[in-house]
Amino acid sequence: MAGGHAHPLHLARDSAVHRLPAEVKIVAVLLFTVVVVITPRAEFAAFAGYAALLAAVAAAARVPLPWLAKRATIELPFVLLAVALPFAGHGERVTWLGMSLSVDGLYGAWNIFAKGTLGVVASLLLAATTTMRDLILGLDRLRCPRVFTQIATFMLRYMDILADDARRMRIARLSRGYDPRFLWQVKAFAVSVGALFLRAFERGERVYLAMVARGYTGRLPRPEGADASATQWAASALLPAAAAGIAVAAVLR
Amino acid sequence: MTAPSLNVTGLHFAYPDGSAALNGVDLRLEPGERAALLGPNGAGKTTLVLHLNGILHGGAGTVEVGGVRVYPADRAGLAEIRRRVGIVFQDPDDQLFMPTVAEDVAFGPANLGIRGDELRARVDEALAAVDMTAHRDQVPHHLSFGQRRRVAVATVLAMRPDILVLDEPSSNLDPASRRELAQILRSLPVTVLMVTHDLPYALELCPRSVILDTGRVVADGRTIDLLADADLLAAHRLELPFGFDPAFAAQRLARVTGPAGEAVVG
Structure with missing residues (x-):
């Protein structure tokens, strides 16, 4: 398919x-x-x-x-x-x-x-x-609770974007001479994991706004398709x- | 006379932290008009846009869309308002959240209760309007940025809006994608409100411009007149690209599309 x-x-x-x-x-x-x-x-x-x-x-x-x-x-x-x-x-x-x-x-x-x-x-x-x-x-057709399939759908869409964000942040870190070799140098990595979380969180808000603007009322339309x-x-x-x-x-x- | 496409009167809004974003905005758009909403960062442009379909509300003033007042408490009315006002957000990755292009375009009309063949027809029509029919089953992530922006426009067109509101439509686009998007926008028979910092793009697409600063409308007129007023632009942190001559550009444009600056009222 x-x-x-x-x-x-x-x-x-x-x-x-x-x-x-x-x-x-x-x-x-x-x-x-x-x-x-x-x-x-x-x-x-x-x-x-x-x-x-x-x-x-x-x-x-x-x-x-x-x-x-x-x-x-x-x-x-x-x-x-x-x-x-x-x-x-x-x-x-x-x-x-x-x-x-x-x-x-x-x-x-x-x-x-x-x-x-x-x-x-x-x-x-x-x-x-x-x-x-x-x-x-x-x-979804097996009547799996829609909350799970919706979360999986969002994950499917945003996993790649998140991975891209993480990759760009990593390249930006490396470009500024960050080359962690020891455990105590891990701080920048930890901070960027936090930053990534915030970015994901803020994106979630924006995605929601964009969905509401298209008439979202808390229920995704059921995908069509023959049984x-x-x-x-x-x-x-x-x-x-x-x-x-x-x-x-x-x-x- | 028909009702204005959009009529905003005396709109005020303050965020919960007390910072005032809108201080009495008045804005009227006639059906079929294309207008640019210009202003520096923090002028309240996005706040105004989010009022147009009732996502933000609570301050004084009214918003009317096609003669119907936006009442945030009236859910059924709000659904109709959100059909009439289509907002294309700045980052297409925020707008496109479904696994495939076609499913995403179908999301809006499906929320309006459209199903089956009618839904498919809407999706086909919207994708054809932005020339993305060939990519209907693709993953949004695999499209170029310009293609994703066009799909984002299609997701809103599928709802057959009366007003298309675009937030920074030209941002991050390469010149070719920018031109393609301009051609698409010019071909659409809807009222367009375009929020932008890109003054040449405003001149190219919108005969009329409105400058918003510190939460109120500080200028409203023909785009060419506003862009030629260097003092006005400087006072509101707006700048033309280096070497750009609005008068010359307007002449060039007139040769391509007819007299620029003339309100296109349909």
Whole structure:
């Protein structure tokens, strides 16, 4: 869709997945994540199945796997904790490469790592195939409280302007010989963060005035657009339905 | 005789800290007239502009738009006033807050309760008037400053205003964008009140000028006459660019657009 809200996680391609309305994709990712999270941690085959499903979606969306893998590294800080679990866990222990590891801890680490990765990759696929603007419109059509979608809309518009302001202020600081190397030189930076806040605040006032001048009475007009069709809902239901099928099969086996 | 487009009488205003901004302003604009509001920084120009659609109020005096008095307490009446008086603010980034150009242009008319095809028609018409149709789905942030200023004009035109009020329309524009904006403004069939420090731009676009200083109107007449009065300009901290000769410029202008200084009453 047009809009051109390029965010670093978006991959502009034309595919069946890109063309699906945002709201059906949001629901699909949410349900898929729920299925992944409630799957018992020892069902290794089920997790392999989920990964295969995501790979299929990525192929359909024409999102290259290396592209996904690179961006999935965002989860690393969160799974770091998992590395400690096998060492710190209690109960039965196994010895591997001279290290005494807790079996329960190993399962715990696997649980965090597998579920985290699947969730992150699913979200990345959503982000890669949906622009920011469509995500917000999708949330809006899913009856997400309008306060949230409005705040997100404003953020989408003014984030870049704020970043530009900050960049210009930084260049102006550097141009006057500011080159902070030590903590006690951070004052100018802190002051300019304050200045940036004031500028944002004052801009907020001016934006509001300009909105009032165009008849704003506290309610943004609801964006127009057709609702998703049953076919589109069915298409996007494939992912969570297949995942649920795998989960049920794994548990009943 | 038709009612004046704008009629301000005896307008006073003081900010909450007690500083007086307007000390009895009288201003009358006929339909179709283009007038410049000149004055130094702090003269009360912006304060006056914010009175025209009832955003600021509370002092003595009255504002009438197309014969209808601005009553800040009357919400329905105020909505109509805000349709009639379109204000284009100085910084387009303040005015353009929606994610795409078309959505922003639709914001004003949607507030007036316009929906569906009629809304789309308004957006198309306003964007065509400022020659920005090709950019309708773009992000405002990705447009040039001159383009954003034009979109800001379109956001107001979409409300089909009777009076277009522009705050410093030529500020930060390069000469080409400045000329393009002048052509657009000249083509619009509305009353225009242009707040500016840019005296050549006032001469180019507005046959009539009003000088505001310390909250009152100190001069009101043909732009060419006011700009030729060096003492008047000096007394109110207004200055022509170095080397600019208003009489010569007016002659040049007359050749392009017809006799300058003649009130264009439509």
